[in-house]
Amino acid sequence: xxxxxxxxxxxxxxxxxxxxxxQPFIDLLAPVAPDFAFxxxxxxxxxxxxxxxxxxxxxxxxxxxxVYDALDxxxxxxxxxxxxxxxxxxxxxxxxxHQLIADALGGAAVxxxxxxxxxxxxxRVVRHKPWMDPPRxxxxxxxxxxxxVVALPPGAERLAESLFCPNAMFQLGxxxxxxxxHPEIEPPFAAKxxxxxxxVYGRAAADAALAGLARERDAGLYARWxxxxxxxxxx
Numbered sequence: 001x002x003x004x005x006x007x008x009x010x011x012x013x014x015x016x017x018x019x020x021x022x023q024p025f026i027d028l029l030a031p032v033a034p035d036f037a038f039x040x041x042x043x044x045x046x047x048x049x050x051x052x053x054x055x056x057x058x059x060x061x062x063x064x065x066x067v068y069d070a071l072d073x074x075x076x077x078x079x080x081x082x083x084x085x086x087x088x089x090x091x092x093x094x095x096x097x098h099q100l101i102a103d104a105l106g107g108a109a110v111x112x113x114x115x116x117x118x119x120x121x122x123x124r125v126v127r128h129k130p131w132m133d134p135p136r137x138x139x140x141x142x143x144x145x146x147x148x149v150v151a152l153p154p155g156a157e158r159l160a161e162s163l164f165c166p167n168a169m170f171q172l173g174x175x176x177x178x179x180x181x182h183p184e185i186e187p188p189f190a191a192k193x194x195x196x197x198x199x200v201y202g203r204a205a206a207d208a209a210l211a212g213l214a215r216e217r218d219a220g221l222y223a224r225w226x227x228x229x230x231x232x233x234x235x
Contacts, residue, residue, distance in 0.1 A: 004055030008063035024184035057090035060097025090233035098178035105153035119209030131228035141181035183222030
């Protein structure tokens with residue numbers, strides 16, 4: 001299966017030469033799905049595919065931007081997301097991608113008054129799907145966000161929640177999946193990012209998040225679920 005990865009951000013210069021946003025997704029999914037081929041697109045630089053048919057499925061990455069920001073590349077990416085949905089092509093959004101899908105398809109994402117979620121958070125599954133195999137009731141995963149989906153698109157099902165983020169995962173129809181957590185981010189990169197943004201997060205929150213990175217994560221299970229979802233969505 002050919003997977004188009006729509007990059008919605010660039011690694012901060014202070015953390016380069018870390019990989020671009022697409023590479024962690026390839027590293028996450030390729031071991032689980034060696035038959036997948038990946039094609040990155042720098043959507044945040046205006047490099048969008050010509051057609052939703054250019055790939056068999058799509059992933060929208062995270063971003064330092066918000067869906068409400070007046071940036072030239074966001075509206076075209078939103079429009080492309082709608083075109084993908086209209087073609088019933090499988091699409092998975094992570095963090096910003098999750099929020100953009102919700103916003104594009106009739107839901108809403110805003111800057112949450114709760115503040116920022118950083119580090120490893122626990123997510124509880126509230127609705128199980130066949131592609132959630134092996135099944136699990138709770139998963140731990142790295143998060144980096146202040147924006148949250150506050151209204152799901154019409155017809156969407158809420159699948160998971162956390163104490164910080166009620167709409168942490170949703171599915172719309174058989175081909176659209178949104179995930180707020182970041183299974184693609186590894187602890188070493190997360191630690192660098194937290195240290196870089198310590199002044200933004202606050203010392204106490206940053207130190208707590210850094211300590212929490214030692215917790216066991218369920219990134220591998222998220223990878224299996226994403227692959228299972230994409231395979232099921234392709235029929």
